[in-house]
Amino acid sequence: MRFLVPVTIVLLICVNVAASDYVRPKPRKNLEFPWDRKPSSQPQQVHVSLAGDKHMRVTWVTSDKSSPSMVGYGTSAGRYDYMAQGDSTSYSYVLYKSGKIHHTVIGPLEPNTVYFYRCGGEGPEFQLKTPPAQFPITFAVAGDLGQTGWTKSTLDHIDKCKYEVNLLPGDLSYADYMQHKWDTFGELVQPLASARPWMVTQGNHEKESIPFLMDEFVSYNSRWKMPYEESGSSSNLYYSFEVAGVHVIMLGSYTDNDPGSDQYNWLKADLAKVDRERTPWLIVLFHVPWYNSNEAHQHEGDDMMASMEPLLYASGVDIVFTGHVHAYERTKRVNNGKSDPCGAVHITIGDGGNREGLARKYKDPQPEWSVFREASFGHGEFQIVNSSHSLWTWHRNDDDEPVRSDQVWITSLMSSGCRVEKRHDELRKRLMGP
Template sequence: MAMESRRRSSITTIFVILVLMAAAEAMKPCPGTTSGYRRKKKKAAEAMEDMPLDADVFAEPPGRNAPQQEAGNSTVMYGKAMDKLDMAAEGNHTRHKYYNYTSGHIHHCTLVNLEYGVKYYYAMGFGYTVRTFWFTTPPKPGPDVPFRLGLIGQTFDSNATLTHHHSSGAAAAVLFVGDLSYADKHPFHDNTRWDTWGRFSERSVAYQPWIWVAGNHEIDYAPELGETTPFKPFTHRYPTPHLASGSPEPYCNNFHYMEGEPMRVEFERMAVDARVDLVFSGHVHAYERSFRVSNLRYNITDGLCTPVRDRRAPVYVTIGDGGNIEGPADEMTWPQPAYSAFREDSFGHAVLDIKNRTHAYYAWYRNDDGEKVAADAVWFTNRYHMPNHDDSAAAAGNKKRR
């Protein structure tokens, strides 16, 4: 009995020590940075929630098939020279109704037999108004092939973000992390905002590959309007290659702080074991980058384990800051959590330059009163090819330069 009592006492002591260690870790000053940047007060015209529908970025190009979703030819001609479009692909079209709105003919066409790293020209609208665009396919995948990815999360801020993205140099592709048209913030989920969003984003989407992730503003579930099919406008307009990943439907979305904990518990172990380097998320309208941290022991209910530095773990980036009608999320947790490396309640975009199998350069640019300013930048080393390298030193050096 005495031995059993001592054993229980030792277990209790260990338990108390673990609790004290967790508490001490939580009280350590955060080595991260909370940006002191504050946006200047907007001009009266720019204080509106959305740009007016007569803004030049929403202007309809001349011609019947310009992109007003008219019925007609769905054929796309394409080729390696503007004067030699020697390949053809036949598309199809779909329409949908949403409450008191009926969409036009939304055309979709898949181009096949494309080569890596080649500039292609393409044209559509035959029989009416022919329009021609071009794009460059990504390079052939390989461990040391450079690849630039643009990251963007119809407002004046969205307009600035898209303009700054262009000035960052041509990206091989763009990842858009949700919240597109904000039609759901207008009376009756005004779906004409999906039309204007298409015209607004054409200046980029028509010239480079975009991949879309659905956010909560794409749900458009409104039983009070008789609309009970989630994501109806989004899925009719922006099909994503979800079947390639084995997913039965196009992606998902999460909400606010801690509401994604069940998903974290399910997926974090896989991310750490696979040595994932970066995880990008949207929804919260601000910017934040974490250190490499994991919280593998925490199971939602015990509350004993706080995130700890872990070289195997990904860096988590919240980049839902492309521009919205609600304003930036400025209610941050204080004191700044120990896992947080840099955060700012502002708008902007990011660029990820993958250099080779071991290194990538990442930079986030804020929208600073019409200017593009590099506010956060860091080099990443790959956990698979450089498992024991600590890239926190590079992050610390970057912090000193800001």
């Protein structure tokens, strides 16, 4: 369903169902998804991601080391008018040896178009749809997914959403050193992730480091390659991309972010290059929330907030999505620890369905900047209608169907009285120099 909103009218519609008014159903049994390695060249764990202007990256795994990193694709079923050659990698983790992980970039692709593709010259045919070139566009958003019955419920609900891009602010598989769980996660999300681009950033469960033996993020970086090189980043842990009038920045909560760090310097440069005429919406994702009234994970993001929030504020960031806290919370526009009409809306959505359960305890009284909070599994839909208006909806999964539990129209800072263009021009001059 699409929403048409007159630009001259500012709408603010909130549907707030207080947690105290909601009777949560009995917990469902968590399910496990067993993995059985299939020794063949058949593509497994297929997912796609955006890879620069008009391009997408297709990633899949084969157990046959001789399988080619080749993708045939076209706009008609069974007919592959174009071929792309990519590369591959693999990794060892203690006694585990991964399959051959293929990464192949296809394109240029037409916007808002269905493409049929086949990986490695054999196996089933998949299809994907490219995002539109302009508004409207819808993002699905869910963090801290894992592999439980609640995860399956979240994925089923997202599958019913008419979205173009999925955003995941960290904690994907919850493999936690058991590497075969990366494989089961890849199989679990393949039906959705092979059809729409999944754009992810890392969480604490992706670290998987073993002192003196295994570096951090080896599994994550090998399997979920994002367009960091295309965005001028030196690390797969932070990057940016643009789609349909939106500039999206994915930051790393678990890599250096203090002033002078590579990530900090990259963020300054990336923000300075943003053209708010071309991309009037500016969105940021990372794992650890800065504004959190849940008792879980208090103050873990304080250092990152101290160093980076001034940059985001000066650039007029509209929305910040985070995970980590296994619950849902939405704030007013905030900055420097208090409400600010020119700050960003912060949304914690670490409620995808992980095995650790929900973070049920909130601080009392509720901070003045916190609008809505509830400890339930769910997902969000961010529908950007035009350059000035968007509709955010959060659906809880506790019900048999995805109920709209929190909904609000959000007006972009570009169309407000915050003079984002002037602030951003000043930032650009300060960051880039004469």
